[in-house]
Amino acid sequence: MRIRLIAVILLAFAFSGAPALAAEKQKKLPKPGWNMFSKDQDIQMGREYAQQVEKQFKVVDNRDLTEYINRIGQRLVKQGGLEQYQYPFFFKVVHEDSINAFALPGGPMFVHTGLIKAADNEGQIAGVLAHELSHVVLRHGTNQASKAQIAQLGAVLGGAMLGGGSLTGQLAQLGIGLGANSVLHKFSRGAESDADLLGAYTMAKAGYNPIEMARFFEKLQAEAGKSNKLVEFFTSTHPNPGNRVQAIEGQLPYMPRSDYNAAEGNLKSMQAAVTKLGPAPKPKQVAQGQGQGQGQGQGSQPPSNTPKPANVPVSSNLKVYQSSALSISYPDNWQASANQNSLTIAPAEGLLQGAIGYGVIVASAQSPNGRVNLQQDTQKLLQTIAQENAGAQLVQQPQSINISGSAAMVSQLKSTSPYANTAEIDTIITIDRGANLVYLICIAPEPDYSRFEPLYQQMVRSIRFK
Ligand SMILES: [Zn+2]
Incomplete structure (x- = not known):
């Protein structure tokens, strides 16, 4: 019996995406929601997935680019107030043309060279990173996996599944992976608004103008409207909550005052360095088919070759x-x-x-x-x-x-x-x-x-x- 999602089919869902209002009150900063995973399991999962990602994509071996992205990322973590969440954040650049950056549960972040190329200024790169970091600290990936009605999740997380093995291996058996349709990476509009809001505060504290995040997302949305394949993954996994620029502008008065003094760095020379890398290699297929961007679906069930167990014990107690x-x-x-x-x-x-x-x-x-x-x-x-x-x-x-x-x-x-x-x-x-x-x-x-x-x-x- 396939069981995934049966429980939710008849449910009438309440739509939780709150539209941006014109008259702006201060919004409360979002907090992590209900979660069946422990924080340590987020970290373990991120570590295991990061190994898969590094096998699949070419991590860029260029000191200038790596330092540039790390400087932005660490500035957001340290000055932006994310250190308190105590995740082992790290930032790597991968050679990929699509315009994207993705953070895994527990902190690892991969920034595509395509994002560096597409940004108009450093603030826009910081915006995408701040938004992604917010998904990490708000634990949106595992929160959504927790809500996905996967009946055996409790058994996996409690260590009760047979066979042991890696956490991600067991989650993969339940159809939880990194693909575009995975619950780990397909965020709800409510999660998007929350990541925008916390991301904007993080930017402001770190000295970046939060408006750049919204502007960049709207630019991606416009490109998606023109069927630009390079933005497809990002826009499909981070659905537009609507009026991003207005929503952030409305909250600016409440954010820490800042003259947005983050150094404007040397984006132009970074973009030149990306161009010098030449064409991006094709991502490799990895074991389990759990790779980023492959659109790992929930609908297909592999033909089973598991034999029926000879004996299933039934206690009479x-x-x-x-x-x-x-x-x-x-x-x-x-x-x-x-x-x-x-x-x-x-x-x-x-x-x-x-x-x-x-x-x-x-x-x-x-x-x-x-x-x-x-x-x-x-x-x-x-x-x-x-x-x-x-x-x-x-x-x-x-x-x-x-x-x-x-x-x-x-x-x-x-x-x-x-x-x-x-x-x-x-x-x-x-x-x-x-x-x-x-x-x-x-x-x-x-x-x-x-x-x-x-x-x-x-x-x-x-x-x-x-
Ligand atoms: Zn998002």
Whole structure:
């Protein structure tokens, strides 16, 4: 059973991108949001990804260029007030024509030679760096990964996944990488506004005019409108929150007074040095296909060659999972990992690449109509699951049942197991909880299903709502 994003499909999203207002009050400086990763895991991940990036791109071996970018970066960190966040920031120049700079979680930053070439002044380079540094200290990448409804994330971060290996290797198995569509790098408009705001303060403190950041972003946006391929990656991963220049201008009166005295350096000679490097090499493909800019999608699932485990242990001792919404019993040798909208209960052997082979998913979705229509919403959910799991067939039509005093339906699908050459049975229970549809998906390979069915029935019967 593919599980990614199922939980969010029925959710009506509140749009959080706040438009810039004309009458400007002082905006509060943003803080890091909710995160399942620890700060150390951000740093570890950044370190591992940085190694991949350095294999894929040519790091420029030119002292003048390296010193130039480091001088700007360190000025932003030290004078701009980012030292307090205590990340091991470093700055490298990579030989790449596209107009971009990207920072990895935990601090490593790579500046494309294309950015140096495209800037009108040093302040514009500082603007992109300050914006990227703000994404790092606000932890936007891992914040978004935390919110991405990936049920096994808790198990990976808690070190519970089998096989060990690098953190990024395990995240790659869940489809979290560095590509354009990755949750780590596709920022929301809210995150963009926050990075603009903190980036602008950082610039002002460091002696750069914050307006240059907004001007440069608007210039990139205009180039994107002309289908300039060189700006595509940046503009697709940093969506325009709208009115960047106005939003920053409106906040200027509140920023530390500065005469914007950062030395105007020698951008022209740096641009000449870039030209001298000659044409940029083609980025190399790296293992795992997790490279920057490859548009690593979330939709494709590699054909599985993982054999079905011979034995999945099921303890007859049950323990109780409690949340603010419900409680449910499960075998005490299985793991329960929860995020905002879903709970996955599975044996370690049942968790694999972006999917679950054995286990139970409990999730909740707001009905788009504000009130659950059990039959309609059940059909919709079944369709959604069938879309996510190509070839899924309904083998049991929805039948009415009752769960813990609430109207419910039970249906069954047959689909392709994530284990090699194996079919799977998925029993789906949908429960009418007023405004929310609570649903359970009970998963096991078809040959084993009869062995797991009594356990799943016991788990479903044990549910209590609060
Ligand atoms: Zn951004």
